[in-house]
Amino acid sequence: MQENREKEDRMVYREKEYKCGIDATLAVVGGKWKASILWHLSQRTMRFSDLQRQFSGTTRKMLTQQLRELETDGLVHREVYPQVPPKVEYSLTAKGTTIIPILDQMCAWAKEYLQ
Amino acid sequence: MQENREKEDRMVYREKEYKCGIDATLAVVGGKWKASILWHLSQRTMRFSDLQRQFSGTTRKMLTQQLRELETDGLVHREVYPQVPPKVEYSLTAKGTTIIPILDQMCAWAKEYLQ
């Protein structure tokens, strides 16, 4: 119950305004696969095909889209190796790693209080 | 980087299966207004009309829906006062309060790393 909860300062993210940082944060990591992507990348750098395997339930299109947004937000780094066939590796940026502790806590919370 | 990250144990929530607790937690608090609702309720018990005022951008239908789900998940308590006109108060349950520290951290993270 810290007092970092004032709602006076509004946040702006992607043209949209957020009353509190909570919604802004959820806008960044709350995408359908984003949290999971970040979590996996926190363990190791992954190629696009690695991510495809991990998220076998999703399409290339969705995966690409989510990765692009994470990249735009500065959480993920995209490294393209100019070779044929192409090789692209995704990894967390320094900023990206700062969100991981929160994801870890969400994971722990679920284990403790869900099901 | 704790080692509470095994993905062997799957979570089940609302008929759906989640590989890791992160997605399960997001399913609980990631709804469009849920995180904000929880945060406001952590400050004080609120009547339905109070919440309507806070979330002037949403409809009664949505608000009711989100509150019902939070209630079903055991995070929010709904107290109905049998009187006319009706009075209904919403508050956090003990379980509901356990998620607040995570929301606080999301708020802090946004302030630190967004915008």
Next chain:
DNA sequence: CTGTATCCCCAAGGATACTG
């Protein structure tokens, strides 16, 4: 005051095919 019931629309996301 605190909801529920209906209708309706649009954009998120899936399937599929094509490309450098």
Next chain:
DNA sequence: CAGTATCCTTGGGGATACAG
């Protein structure tokens, strides 16, 4: 291998009206 382009479907959520 790592994407884009296109089409198409679905259901989340808004608007509105009604109700206890």
